[in-house]
Amino acid sequence: MTDGSAPTDAPQPAGGPGRRRAPRPGRSRWLAAGGVAVLAGVLGLTLALRAGATPACAAPPAAVPLGVAVPVAAAPLGVAAPVAAAPPVGGTVHKGKATFYDSKGAGGNCSYPSAPANRLYVALGPSEYAAGAACGGHLDVTGPKGTVRVLVMDQCPECAPGHLDLSREAFARIADPVQGIVSVSYRAVVDPPLPGPLTFRIKEGASRYWFAVLVADHGNPLRAVEVRQGDSGGWRAAARQDYNYWLVESGVGPGPYSIRVTDVYGHRVTAGGVRLTPGQVQRGTVRMYGGGASAGGGRPAARSASPRPSASPTPRATSPRPSPSAAPASSSPSAPDAPVVPPAAEAPAAGCRN
Numbered sequence: 237m238t239d240g241s242a243p244t245d246a247p248q249p250a251g252g253p254g255r256r257r258a259p260r261p262g263r264s265r266w267l268a269a270g271g272v273a274v275l276a277g278v279l280g281l282t283l284a285l286r287a288g289a290t291p292a293c294a295a296p297p298a299a300v301p302l303g304v305a306v307p308v309a310a311a312p313l314g315v316a317a318p319v320a321a322a323p324p325v326g327g328t329v330h331k332g333k334a335t336f337y338d339s340k341g342a343g344g345n346c347s348y349p350s351a352p353a354n355r356l357y358v359a360l361g362p363s364e365y366a367a368g369a370a371c372g373g374h375l376d377v378t379g380p381k382g383t384v385r386v387l388v389m390d391q392c393p394e395c396a397p398g399h400l401d402l403s404r405e406a407f408a409r410i411a412d413p414v415q416g417i418v419s420v421s422y423r424a425v426v427d428p429p430l431p432g433p434l435t436f437r438i439k440e441g442a443s444r445y446w447f448a449v450l451v452a453d454h455g456n457p458l459r460a461v462e463v464r465q466g467d468s469g470g471w472r473a474a475a476r477q478d479y480n481y482w483l484v485e486s487g488v489g490p491g492p493y494s495i496r497v498t499d500v501y502g503h504r505v506t507a508g509g510v511r512l513t514p515g516q517v518q519r520g521t522v523r524m525y526g527g528g529a530s531a532g533g534g535r536p537a538a539r540s541a542s543p544r545p546s547a548s549p550t551p552r553a554t555s556p557r558p559s560p561s562a563a564p565a566s567s568s569p570s571a572p573d574a575p576v577v578p579p580a581a582e583a584p585a586a587g588c589r590n
Contacts, residue, residue, distance in 0.1 A: 374425040
């Protein structure tokens with residue numbers, strides 16, 4: 237209580253200066269009455285405020301492709317809302333800027349054994365790379381000179397949303413490399429033509445007790461990968477790692493495996509006969525969609541592949557990448573035409589890395 241008194245049924249000291257006095261009834265009644273009055277005032281103010289305006293109803297959520305992240309709650313007033321990490325999907329046209337770099341033939345943070353043979357690839361900033369969710373998808377990028385289709389292969393840690401770090405060859409298709417940085421528009425390609433059936437690469441260090449697989453040639457970004465021992469039994473969901481391998485921490489057994497793959501647009505196929513042969517690329521017999529796609533799958537044929545830099549089963553950190561060039565280049569490589577998308581307009585800015 238505010239006057240320092242204690243309840244009358246509490247133990248009291250035997251005597252002396254430290255003894256508490258019993259509460260005075262008048263003082264208690266005054267405090268109780270005052271407290272009731274304050275509470276009534278607060279309740280009245282609350283009811284008046286609630287009766288003053290009717291809150292607007294929220295619009296129903298818009299449909300988004302499977303596996304696409306969306307913000308959960310709005311940011312406080314005056315604070316910028318965080319950008320939800322999600323790969324570009326659905327064919328929506330985005331505007332941004334492009335620079336270029338050279339992976340030196342490496343397959344980037346998506347862990348591909350090498351860059352694509354046509355050397356048309358792109359690195360995305362963290363919000364669009366989305367911890368590996370964008371790997372294996374394709375973008376049509378349009379600049380001052382035309383349009384190029386690129387494979388999402390790498391991450392540019394310093395790039396803001398909308399900043400594309402293209403290969404030098406891809407940049408030369410849409411702009412003069414002397415410009416260094418240009419305004420672009422870009423969109424995800426839905427169901428691009430596939431180079432062939434799905435491929436699978438079991439990671440170095442994998443065993444019957446620890447399983448990780450890299451899936452490639454799927455066209456659209458992937459939503460889920462599931463694995464089971466043989467052709468029967470329960471499916472084990474694999475967890476995507478930011479270096480683009482799909483991991484079952486406790487393993488799946490000695491193999492061979494059936495692997496079920498689902499992309500963000502709902503295409504789903506199953507490949508069978510994937511063997512526990514770490515470091516080798518095994519090409520299956522099923523395509524993700526279109527001709528050759530099926531619910532079942534045959535035994536993949538193994539082919540050699542260049543080894544990954546790390547043989548450890550632990551996830552690797554983002555690898556250093558050469559800086560995108562914003563400085564003039566001495567020459568512009570020539571290259572053929574590619575698919576089309578509307579142009580964008582954004583003032584060029586300095587490159588994200590120098």
